[in-house]
Amino acid sequence: MVRIEFLGPIAKASIDIEANSLRDVALYLQQDIQLSVWLDKLAIAVNDTMVCDLDHVLKDGDKISLLPPVCGG
Amino acid sequence: MMVEIYNGPLDVKAIFAGWLEESVERNWGAFIPFIGIVREEDSIEALSFDIYEPILDSWFNDWQAKAQKKGAILKMAHSRGDVPVHTSSYMSAVFSPKRRVALELIDEFVEDFKANAPIWKYDIVGGKRVYAEDRSTPMSGAGLMSKKD
Numbered sequence: 558m559v560r561i562e563f564l565g566p567i568a569k570a571s572i573d574i575e576a577n578s579l580r581d582v583a584l585y586l587q588q589d590i591q592l593s594v595w596l597d598k599l600a601i602a603v604n605d606t607m608v609c610d611l612d613h614v615l616k617d618g619d620k621i622s623l624l625p626p627v628c629g630g
Numbered sequence: 631m632m633v634e635i636y637n638g639p640l641d642v643k644a645i646f647a648g649w650l651e652e653s654v655e656r657n658w659g660a661f662i663p664f665i666g667i668v669r670e671e672d673s674i675e676a677l678s679f680d681i682y683e684p685i686l687d688s689w690f691n692d693w694q695a696k697a698q699k700k701g702a703i704l705k706m707a708h709s710r711g712d713v714p715v716h717t718s719s720y721m722s723a724v725f726s727p728k729r730r731v732a733l734e735l736i737d738e739f740v741e742d743f744k745a746n747a748p749i750w751k752y753d754i755v756g757g758k759r760v761y762a763e764d765r766s767t768p769m770s771g772a773g774l775m776s777k778k779d
Contacts, residue, residue, distance in 0.1 A: 565680050565750030566761035583775045596776040600769035605684040609771035623775070624682065626766035629708060629749035630666040630720040630740075 559619045561586075567595055567625055579603070579613045582621055600624040633690045634707040635681060639717035645707050649723055658725045660732040664740055666720035668713050674753045676714045677762075682748040689747055693739055702726035702735055706743075712754060746770055 559576050563569040569591070576582045579601065586592050601608050602622040603615070615621070634645065642665055653661060668677050690706060697704045705723040713719040722740060726732035746769050751762040 564682050564748070566752070566763075579774065583777060586775050587778070597773045598768045599775050600772040601774050602685055605688065607685070607769075607771060609774060611774055611777055622682070622685070624685070624748055624769055624772075625750065626763070626768045626772070627745070627747060627749055628751040628762055628766040629679070629743055629747045630751075 558617060559615050559621055562620060562622045564622055565625050565627075567592075567623065576615050578611070578615055579608065579621070580611045582615070583611060586623075595623075595625055598626050631694060631703070631705075633683075633686055634705075635683065635710055636707065637711050638709060639713045640707055640709055640719065640721055642718045642721065645721055649705050653725050656725070657727065659727045660729045661723060661725050662732045662736045663721065663723040664736055665718055667718050668715045670715040672753070672755075674715065674755055675757075676712045676754040677719060678712045678752040678754055678759055679708070679710055679719065680750040680752075681708065681710050685748045693742070697724065697726075697735055697739075700726070700731045700735065701728070702731055704735070704739060708749065 558573045560571055560573050561582065562571045574585055586596060602624065603613060604620050646663060694704055703725050707721045709719040724732045724736045726735065745767050751765065752759045753762055
């Protein structure tokens, strides 16, 4: 199982899913109508490191963070 | 050296004094602070911020390493939660032996901060917290989860 966390303004509780790669996570999230407005704007971190590769391999216990558009200051 | 995170508005004088004091023994030629202040506009009462600290710290450490290669150091403080108009939510600074390095670095650092620091801004209007979506920027590499192949 991996845990998916939704950060900032995405009002959604964390979920645990079975996934072997970020591609599996993408396929899962694409089924969620609630997330459709966010998907093309989200950056991804695995265990607090930014990742840009859909083939990134996941292992049991990994934490995937979804980061919506930012604006500090 | 980590980002300094404070609940509510920044105590600009105290933070500035702290940074100045830390630097006093060092042989810096330039110290350039940047202080962001919440403007009164569109009837907002305050801004409010969420921060994801683990990634903020690694983002800042990468910048610190970049600054150190140029002989400079960076400082940064940011608010969490509500920050009323006319108070400060963000401070950063560069210390450098050379003026030119400091001027260029503060520009690049503040711009990348706006684009890639994991901080989310909300307007407080009529007591409600509204995500500042139209002023927010997708981070580098955003969109991975919408790919289908």
